[in-house]
Amino acid sequence: MAFLVLLGPLVTGAIQKLKARLQSRTGASVLQPYRDLTKLLRKGTVEADTASGLFRMIPVLVLAATVAATALVPVVRAGSPTFPLGDALLLLGLLALARFLMAVGALDAGGAFGGMGASREMTIAPLVEPVLMMVVFSAALAAGTTELGTLAAHRGSSWLFAWDAADFLGFAAMIVLLPAETGRIPVDNPDTHLELTMLHEGMLLEHSGPGLACMVLASHTRQIVTLGLVSSLFFPVGLAVGAGATALLFGVTAFVVKVALLATYLALVESSYAKLRLFRVPQYLGVGFVCALTALALRIL
Amino acid sequence: MTVGLGMMAGCYGVGALGALLAPLSGRLALRVGHLAGLGGAVAGIGVALSVLGGAPGMVLRQPLPDLFPFARMSLAVDGLSAFFLLVVSLVAVAATIYGPAYLQAHAPDAGATRAGVQVVSLNLFLGGMALLCCAGDALTFLLAWEGMTLASYVLVVSEDEDGTNAQAGLLYMVMAHGGTALLFVAFLTLTERAGAFDFDALRAAAAGLDPAGRNTLFFLVLLGFGTKAGVVPLHVWLPRAHPAAPSHVSALMSGVMLKVAIYGLLRFAFDLLAPVAAPLPVGWGWTVLVAGTVSAVLGVLYALQQHDLKRLLAFHSVENIGIILMGAGLAMILWRREAGGGVLATVALTAALLHTVNHAAFKGLLFLAAGSVLCRTHVRNMEELGGLARRMPWTAGLFLLGAVAISALPPLNGFVSEWLTFQALLGAASRSHGPAGLGIVFAAAMLALTGGLAAACFVKAFGVTFLGRPRSAHAEHAREAPVSMILGMVWLGALCVFLGVAPGYAMRFLDRPTASLLHGPGASAVVTAHGPLVLATGLTGAGTEATTISMTAISVLLVVLIALAWLLRRGLGHAPRRCAPTWTCGMSPSARFDYTATAFAKPLRMVFAALYRPRRSVIVESAGTPYVVRRIRYAGEVVDLAETQIYRRVEVGVTRLAQSIRRRSSGRIHVYIGFVLGTLFVALLFFGVRR
Structure with a gap:
């Protein structure tokens, strides 16, 4: 859990660095997100004078909900957990809770930007969530459970060779969804607050200082949770069933490699595509929906 | 435990009688009526919990006084009944605690009559729902069902300022009775076969039904209960009637009354109409x-x-x-x-x-x-x-x-x-x-x-x-x-x-x-x-x-x-916290910068435009030249597809039929008598020949 939270900013830093290199810039260090966070934590806070007491609690709640989701991602161990905590649906539920609270907080300061960001985020989210669930369903139907560890164990170590058509389609849907769920181009642009392009960033606009640090950390964490979800659903390689130092080390290394690969994909997509118009996004997500539905149909029929 | 049933009924009865205090003081009537309702709800929770926690298969039976010569009425609380009674009572507790203060704060000068009417109908409404869940025979069920509908109708129209609530109430009344009519058909079909009204007899009678009859009865009750539960496309009354009632009654109608319809549906599908061992x-x-x-x-x-x-x-x-x-x-x-x-x-x-x-x-x-x-x-x-x-x-x-x-x-x-x-x-x-x-x-x-x-x-x-x-x-x-x-x-x-x-x-x-x-x-x-x-x-x-x-x-x-996050939120340093107005691009902040509900829902309105068929009109009033805008008027609405596609058409059809009948109504009495005789003749011919 702590591992994922600490690793989260590094993934963002790596994506930013790779993007910069692809654009022939030197770019900031991969550690830049950590520096930003510590700086924000030292700063003072400016609050909107119209905001209610809830506004101050929002970063805390958002961060807690997102970090709780990390506890449900199998990083090194497959198989059913010793004590049942939650499954894929609960993980998605916790992410949705974080998003809900963030959108609520955005409306509190009473500026048009926050509302706009919240409105767009809550337009895209209900379209992404069912497709994401369908991808989870298509994996779950094969294993008969929605528990991520058990799902990973069911898929086994011969992962890519055991893929059938439904898995390929499910993965294709996931590829489409990944930028949407992590808030990246072509669905969202994480680098700007410009009202034409922003979704997620607009909701952070009124937060400052340590509160903003919580929100930003939550975004990093959310990203790595999503990547972890994909890798445990489709590439459970390295997830050990047994315990032991070597298994643990191998698992961690494998996890880092998987996340690095997915992060490279995100950086590549972000460097090579333009952001879509907001009302084109449903069509884009429609591709994912069709893939996921076909995957489900193949699994059942 | 039958004591609990008695206490529940007694409390609701006393609550209804509390309206008699209204001429003395409206406030007193409200307090007494709601307090008695609270007692009824607590008794209901007690009864429900004792059945739900009791021995498996236990059914609490209580015969009712013989009000009608043709039927025995009784209460029979089994597991399903007790569960729904629990749901009713849990929300009723909140509503009765909330009610008196709400009614006084919402309309302080409403007058004693209204208070009396609201107290009577609230207690009848609660009692009707509780009775319906406990009903052991068709007659009690239908009486409670009707009582619940009528009492809630009175509550819906009880706060009518400009006639819209009365309209909502009328729609509710029509839809609810349409549904009730279907239930009557289903129940009477079964009671006629059984020769008795209690559920055990109905179950036995349903066992001998042929598949077609069973299906017909099921779809009748599905439509009947579906109307009450607000299943699309039978839901049109619901978004009008529920908001019109006082808020604690809205909570009861939405939270509980719809569930009573679910109870009826489950009772019929799994219990009364279910085929034996199939x-x-x-x-x-x-x-x-x-x-x-x-x-x-x-x-x-x-x-x-x-x-x-x-x-x-x-x-x-x-x-x-x-x-x-x-x-x-x-x-x-x-x-x-x-x-x-x-x-x-x-x-x-x-x-x-x-x-x-x-x-x-x-x-x-x-x-x-x-x-x-x-x-x-x-x-x-x-x-x-x-x-x-x-x-x-x-x-x-x-x-x-x-x-x-x-x-x-x-x-x-x-x-x-x-x-x-x-x-x-x-x-x-x-x-x-x-x-x-x-x-x-x-x-x-x-x-x-x-x-x-x-x-x-x-x-x-x-x-x-x-x-x-x-x-x-x-x-x-x-x-x-x-x-x-x-x-x-x-x-x-x-x-x-x-x-x-x-x-x-x-x-x-x-x-x-x-x-x-x-x-x-x-x-x-x-x-x-x-x-x-x-x-x-x-x-x-x-x-x-x-x-x-x-x-x-x-x-x-x-x-x-x-x-932990709260600790992090407090920050590492001890930098100050201050308040400042929200940045609104240099203009002085006002409430007009807040995002509106219409704007918030707009992206989804565009994404699902095929379902919403949104209509909008923008009227710009300018002063002389088009460059000086004096006022912009925006109006937008979203249609309910069920309303436009089904109900409007039915309405048009019914109106057309009524018009054509009107043309044939001359106002002369002997023509009408002729119609009646003709109908009687045709009916005798039809049914008499068949028999």
Whole structure:
């Protein structure tokens, strides 16, 4: 859990660095997100004078909900957990809770930007969530459970060779969804607050200082949770069933490699595509929906 | 325990009689009436818990006085009845605590007559619902059903300022009686065959039905109860009538009255009409599942575009009834069809019943919170509200709690029942092949869409109503609601938290209804097989493992993380905290910069334009030249497809028919007598020849 939270900013830093290199810039260090966070934590806070007491609690709640989701991602161990905590649906539920609270907080300061960001985020989210669930369903139907560890164990170590058509389609849907769920181009642009392009960033606009640090950390964490979800659903390689130092080390290394690969994909997509118009996004997500539905149909029929 | 039944009826009766105090003092009548209602509700909880916690298969029977020469009336409380009685009573407790202060704060100069009428009809309404759940025969059931409908009608029209409530009430009356007529047909068909009115006789009579007759009766009761439950497309009365009633009555109508229709449906489908030792006909479950899915998706989509707080909540009731019906329909499909005596039907029915009580809790809470807003601002349009979280912190916090619960977000109760529904749907899909499986998975995807849209809708509802700046003087001068109203809401809020954080402990109260309906293992034997802290789907065998989650553990984790995040939130340094106006691009901030509900919902309105058929008109008034704009008027509306596509057409048809009849009505009496004679002749010829 702590591992994922600490690793989260590094993934963002790596994506930013790779993007910069692809654009022939030197770019900031991969550690830049950590520096930003510590700086924000030292700063003072400016609050909107119209905001209610809830506004101050929002970063805390958002961060807690997102970090709780990390506890449900199998990083090194497959198989059913010793004590049942939650499954894929609960993980998605916790992410949705974080998003809900963030959108609520955005409306509190009473500026048009926050509302706009919240409105767009809550337009895209209900379209992404069912497709994401369908991808989870298509994996779950094969294993008969929605528990991520058990799902990973069911898929086994011969992962890519055991893929059938439904898995390929499910993965294709996931590829489409990944930028949407992590808030990246072509669905969202994480680098700007410009009202034409922003979704997620607009909701952070009124937060400052340590509160903003919580929100930003939550975004990093959310990203790595999503990547972890994909890798445990489709590439459970390295997830050990047994315990032991070597298994643990191998698992961690494998996890880092998987996340690095997915992060490279995100950086590549972000460097090579333009952001879509907001009302084109449903069509884009429609591709994912069709893939996921076909995957489900193949699994059942 | 029969004492409890007597006490319950007695309290409601005394409450109704409390109206006699109205001529002395309206306030006194309100207090006494609601207090007696509270007593009735507590007695109802007692009765329900004693049956739910009692021996398996226990039925509490109590004969009623013989009011009619042709029928014996009686009460029979079995597991299913007790469960629904519990749901009714739980919300009734909150509503009766909340009621008197609300009615006085909302309309302080309403007059004693209105107070008396409201007290009588509230107690009759509560008593009717309780009686209906306990009814042991068709006559008691129908009388209670009718009493409940009439009492709620009186409450709907009791606060009528400009005639719109009367119109809503009329629509409600017509729709409700249309549904009741179908129920009458179904009941009378059965009682005629049985020669008696009690449910045991009806069950025996139904055993001898042929499949066609059984199907006809089922679809009649489905339509009848569906009208009351607000299943799309029979829902049109609901978003009009529910907001019109006083808010605690809205909470009862949305939270409980719709559930009574679900009770009727379950009673008929699994008990009275079910074939002996054979699965239910395939069409039943599928019809219910499809109707549930359509209601869930359309209900939430229409709710998204509502800007009237109570109307929005009413549309969400359509959605949640849909979710309940999805579970119930799936249970109907699976019952006695699973290989190896599976437990999936139990999971599905548990999900439906759990969502029933969950929806009662959070929808009741939301309506009560909306009522506090209404009684302090007298505004239902959320565009004119805003900034209430600072002025009404308790109400705002409790509304947020309800919003998180209804959006099916962990760790509250809405998530638990939707999780169970998902698990039941997935389990069913993984066991069935072909189009059936795909249909079930598609329903699961639609349920996911529903959850996401509900979250979007409640971000809008909560954010626009409670956050930002006040958009009108009403909102600006709002004060926190009286203590008793907050107490009523806290009761339901605590229920939401309990059912979300520790659902395993509530599961044993679902044992009796699931076991008595499905004749299988009870809910807790399946869902809490790993102890009360862990929820499991119980699907073991055939190469699958049970999915297990622990809401309690995740809640504890959340609390710990919140504490840690709070430490982080305080920051590393000791930098100052200050307040400043929100940046509005250099203009001086005002309430007009706040995002409106219309604007918030606009992207989704565009995405789902095919369903909404939005209409908008913008009128620009300029002063002489087009460059000086004096005023811009914007009007937009979204149509309800069921209304325009079905009801308008029916209305046009009925009007045309009426016109053609009018042309033939000359006003001369002997022509009418001729018509009557002609009808009689044809009827005699037709029926006489057949006999």
